[in-house]
Amino acid sequence: MPPSADTQTPARGPLMRRLKAHDVACTRGGRRVFAGLTFAVGAREALLVTGPNGAGKSTLLRLVAGLVRPEQGRVEFSGGDPELTLGEQVHYLGHQDALKPSLSVRENLAFWTDFLGGGASKRDPLAAVGLGGLAHLPAAYLSAGQRRRLSLARLIAVERPLWLLDEPTSALDDAGRAVLTDLMRAHLAGDGLILAATHGPIGLDEVRELKLPPA
């Protein structure tokens, strides 16, 4: 039985955002990572991708982001900006934090905000993730958890409908997790979608789970 998650979302008009993957298979380095994967995520929904190490959670997120090509099947996003590709509408939060150690915290965030095409956000992203006092510190001096928080700041500095979070809670302390949960709740409330690969709970109440079988 191919793994699949149920696909019911309340209909809310023709322009509802929806991510659909149909019969997706992926091979990496000659090894079949997963096959026959079908799922859908609607607006205001979060889907947790779970499974043992090597099951292809990260690969699935990279595939949705357009960083890995599917061997077969397709991934579609409806209700977004028709001018943009799927990859241009996602926030990809991978294992690596994409920070330059010699740039300050604010410079790192300002670069990604400009480069990813961010609009003016309502509140200061650095303050929102608890890094307000460290804006001028070079990123080299940040701890692993603080680096993670800085990556989270990117998510709210630039608005994109689909968040792809790969182990978002890693290195975060309890306060950091609470910040992450708040950010995710706010994103979902704004018609956002979340696809998160994780081993543990991420603090959201109503989430569906997509279990990938062991490879």
Next chain:
Amino acid sequence: MTALSALLLRDLRLAVRVGGGAFIGVLFFLIVVTLVPFAIGPDLALLARIGPAILWLGALLANLLALDRLVAMDLEDGSLDLILTARAPLELTLAAKAIAHWLTTGLPLVVAAPLLGLLLNLGPEATGAVALTLLAGTPALTFIGLIGAALTVALRRGGLLLPVLVLPLTVPVLIFGVAAANAAITGPLPFGTPFSILCALTLASVVVGPFAAAVALRQALD
């Protein structure tokens, strides 16, 4: 456009800050060119004759030195993943990176060349000719190198392969760069002929380089 200028500014900042290596290329250039008189001996006439070629070779090697950081640094820290999800076309993004690389690696070489010309007993006219050909030719080295940098990114330890891959492609630039400099100094060719071919090589590589590098990167990331 703001996206690309932000990238350009970031790469310039990174290059001049700690660990950025903007001036390593110039130092290397200085050392290579200084070594030549030691190796050849104090034959002033010979030094003046081969001076343009030495300066060009030094610039070629110095340019190569920082090339593996052009794309590899962004791959290592995950920035490349985000760059690929940006709305700016990958070709323009890579072109912006190459321009930043040239401004911090190629341009300092052009500025340093007249100083080093003194060490090689080059006259004012010859020095000016070499600097002018370097100004016209080093962008070609950067943009050809961009293709190699993108190609090697996918390979583990690809940085070692980079010089082997890139140097043969830079042969025409070297030939016409040195030919133009020599034409200005000794003749018999008019300076304009090889110099216009050098400019053509630069223009072609500026156009082809970003596209080829983007294709290589998209393939490489699979």
